[in-house]
Amino acid sequence: MSPVRAIVLTGFGLNCDYETDYSLRLAGAESRRVHINELIKGTGSRSAESLDHYHILVFGGGFSWADDHGAGVIFASKIKFNIGKEVERFIQQGKLVIGICNGFQALVNMGLLPGFEGNHTDRRVALVPNDSGNFIDTWVNLRVNPKSPCIFTRGVSCIELPVRHGEGKFYAPAKDLERLFDSNQVVLQYADENGNEAGGKWPANPNGSLGDIAGICDSTGRIFGLMPHPEAFHHFTNHPDWVRKREELAHRGKKIEKKEGEGIKIFRNAVEYVREKFNLDPPN
Numbered sequence: 642m643s644p645v646r647a648i649v650l651t652g653f654g655l656n657c658d659y660e661t662d663y664s665l666r667l668a669g670a671e672s673r674r675v676h677i678n679e680l681i682k683g684t685g686s687r688s689a690e691s692l693d694h695y696h697i698l699v700f701g702g703g704f705s706w707a708d709d710h711g712a713g714v715i716f717a718s719k720i721k722f723n724i725g726k727e728v729e730r731f732i733q734q735g736k737l738v739i740g741i742c743n744g745f746q747a748l749v750n751m752g753l754l755p756g757f758e759g760n761h762t763d764r765r766v767a768l769v770p771n772d773s774g775n776f777i778d779t780w781v782n783l784r785v786n787p788k789s790p791c792i793f794t795r796g797v798s799c800i801e802l803p804v805r806h807g808e809g810k811f812y813a814p815a816k817d818l819e820r821l822f823d824s825n826q827v828v829l830q831y832a833d834e835n836g837n838e839a840g841g842k843w844p845a846n847p848n849g850s851l852g853d854i855a856g857i858c859d860s861t862g863r864i865f866g867l868m869p870h871p872e873a874f875h876h877f878t879n880h881p882d883w884v885r886k887r888e889e890l891a892h893r894g895k896k897i898e899k900k901e902g903e904g905i906k907i908f909r910n911a912v913e914y915v916r917e918k919f920n921l922d923p924p925n
Contacts, residue, residue, distance in 0.1 A: 643922055644671040645915045647697035648690075652676040653716070655703035655743065660872040667875060667901065668908035669916075670697065681723045692727050696915040697737045700744025702805075702870055712768060712808040713746025721751045728753075729761060735918060737792060737911050738864045742806055745856070745866035754866045755817070755826055756859030766813040766821075766857075768868070772849030776807040779847055780881060781869060783855055784832040788825040790862030792914045793907045799836050800903050801880070802869035804847055804855075809868045811850035811857075818852055829856035829867055871904030879904075 647670040651658040658674045665672035675690050683690030692698065705716035720728065732738060732753075740748035745768065748754045752762040771777055781804050785797045813821065821827050830853040831839040831846040839845035839853045846853050848868075856867030877883050879902050887897055915921065 643919075645669065645697070645912045645919075645921055646695045647672040647699060647912075648680070648692070648695040649674045649699045649701055650677050650680065650744075651701075652678065653719075654705045654707055655701050657702035657741065657870065657872055660870075660875065661699055661701045661741070664872040664875045664905055664908050665697070665699070665912070667905050669912045670908070677719060681719075684724045684727045692724065692731055695731075695736070696919065697739070697911055698728070698731060700738070700740040700747050701872075702742030702744060705743050705747070708743075708808070711750075712806075713743050713748075713750050716743065716747040717750035720747070725751070732761065732864065735863070737915060739793060739907075739911065740866040741870055741872065742804075742809075742868055745868055746808065748864065748866045753864055754859060755821060755857055756861075756864060757817075757820065759860070761859075761864075765817050766811065768808055769810045769812050770808050771806070771810055771847070773843070776805070777809070777847050778805040779803065779844070781847055781855070782832045782834055782836065782845065783829045783869060784836050784838065786825055786828055786830070789828045789858060790825065790860070791828045791858040791865055792862045793858075793865045793910050794828055795910045795914075797906055797910075799832070800871075800906070801874075802871055802904060803873050804869050806848070806868060809848040809850070811852070811854040811868075813851065821854075821857060822852065824860060826857050826860065827852065827854055828858050828865065829854070829869070831855050871907040874902035874904035876900060876902050
């Protein structure tokens, strides 16, 4: 049996690795948490930690190196200048990369996103301090671009996920911002409760992101970065309103039937894509 294998990076202040690893397992992947130093040491060798042995690479959330030099800056430098070529080969092989929160910041700093014209080295956009000047921890409504090539959001039209960050405002020069929209590389936008664009207004847009952008992909749709945390909604009880929803259903003689949180859709799309592309065996 050849399973879909995912690697979730850990170490140096990253703190969402357990939830991400668990979510990938729920989605059907064989997932492993691997320290960044172990990956650097093993990549290109016969080590079990070699990047060559995986199909999905996850840059997870947290506060790598305490964000002392800017969110995701050292994270990006550590990967780029040690195994940047191996990561590029990983991408060229048709495999998937996802960056969540601090991981998104790292992908942007590395230049993997937006990846215009297949260039994965130029830094063209940024994630800067929230307009409020404060760390935010809240749940947001997100609208998904149906025209986006993003592998991770296939079949998803809207989703509610938590955000927790101090530097999540998406910024790009006007010409690059326009290019992102024209090429449908804008995957997620902050929205109101009715699914309408937030229009830059707080609290629907929690950080002041230009264009209400919450997530983008490269032109292939195989590299995806987002500020919200899909791994933090792996079970229905993760949602702050789950008790109220349960009681509302109970009054109608019903109960919550789906235990899985909506965030798992993101990971399941990735697993199913890899399984089909590389002709891998489904789980038992």
